[in-house]
Amino acid sequence: MLRSCAARPRTLSALRAARGGAPRPARDPGPARRSFSTEKVIHKDHSLPNPSWSKDLRLLFDQFMKKCEDGSWKHLPSSECKVPQRIHSFKTYFLDSKPVKEDQLSQARPFTRSYEVGQGFEYAMFYNEDEKRTVCLFQGGPYLEGPPGFLHGGALATMIDTTLGVCTISCMGLFMTANLNINFKSPIPLCSVVVISSQLDKVEGRKVFVSCNVRSVDEKTLHSDATGLFIKLDPEKSLT
Numbered sequence: 001m002l003r004s005c006a007a008r009p010r011t012l013s014a015l016r017a018a019r020g021g022a023p024r025p026a027r028d029p030g031p032a033r034r035s036f037s038t039e040k041v042i043h044k045d046h047s048l049p050n051p052s053w054s055k056d057l058r059l060l061f062d063q064f065m066k067k068c069e070d071g072s073w074k075h076l077p078s079s080e081c082k083v084p085q086r087i088h089s090f091k092t093y094f095l096d097s098k099p100v101k102e103d104q105l106s107q108a109r110p111f112t113r114s115y116e117v118g119q120g121f122e123y124a125m126f127y128n129e130d131e132k133r134t135v136c137l138f139q140g141g142p143y144l145e146g147p148p149g150f151l152h153g154g155a156l157a158t159m160i161d162t163t164l165g166v167c168t169i170s171c172m173g174l175f176m177t178a179n180l181n182i183n184f185k186s187p188i189p190l191c192s193v194v195v196i197s198s199q200l201d202k203v204e205g206r207k208v209f210v211s212c213n214v215r216s217v218d219e220k221t222l223h224s225d226a227t228g229l230f231i232k233l234d235p236e237k238s239l240t
């Protein structure tokens with residue numbers, strides 16, 4: 001299991017104090033702030049094979065699971081399972097009660113995990129800490145159609161954004177996408193499998209620069225390449 005991607009964040013005032021900043025006067029809590037229960041909720045791990053996976057996806061998954069045997073690569077369970085602390089911290093420190101109503105939030109789920117099995121995003125992620133690389137094995141289902149018979153560019157952008165986001169996992173803190181530049185080189189046939197290979201290129205202060213390419217299973221077709229900039233969230237700054 002990857003070491004936690006963000007050391008357990010201390011309280012905000014402790015963070016500010018550690019910075020030598022005067023603790024900000026307690027903000028009017030306004031309406032009772034949402035308290036997020038931390039009771040253990042067992043989530044289904046969507047990153048494991050299911051009957052909708054093609055032979056290609058299963059073969060690649062098995063190949064990468066084999067690479068995990070010596071510890072160089074790690075299989076990442078689906079996000080709800082792997083970074084509950086990170087998600088909890090995000091909700092606690094950055095999700096102001098204003099923009100999202102309680103009842104709407106209670107129905108929230110990760111976009112890439114909100115389709116019936118096999119119809120949307122089927123994928124598994126693997127991470128190499130030493131090389132700061134993330135690989136995503138992705139099969140886009142029939143509900144992700146763009147041009148007839150091909151994957152929607154926005155669906156690919158979603159998986160690129162998610163895969164590049166995972167590249168920040170070795171950096172301390174919570175990150176959000178500030179910039180994503182994608183070249184679409186060759187359309188992806190719907191329901192086919194592609195490999196998104198990404199890496200962390202450099203870190204400058206709060207800025208993390210990442211990049212990736214998207215290739216067919218036989219590696220002969222370059223479908224896309226992309227760069228991204230992720231910014232570490234600053235607890236001193238409100239997101240909205």
Ligand SMILES: CCCCCCCCCCCC(=O)SCCNC(=O)CCNC(=O)[C@H](O)C(C)(C)COP(=O)(O)OP(=O)(O)OC[C@H]1O[C@@H](n2cnc3c(N)ncnc32)[C@H](O)[C@@H]1OP(=O)(O)O
Nearest residue numbers: 079086087090161162165174176177178179207231234237
């Ligand atoms: C949670 C676990 C879930 C785990 C599950 C994972 C789910 C996957 C989710 C994928 C990720 C997403 O989709 S995230 C959702 C999409 N992204 C968003 O909605 C973010 C919207 N934007 C923002 O909130 C803000 O712009 C931030 C937080 C990104 C940055 O704001 P900030 O913190 O005030 O930073 P700021 O001072 O403006 O900029 C800091 C430095 O970055 C530079 N900078 C800022 N933006 C840009 C930019 N677009 N292009 C170039 N450079 C930029 C500035 O010039 C500055 O450089 P210098 O002067 O220091 O040199």
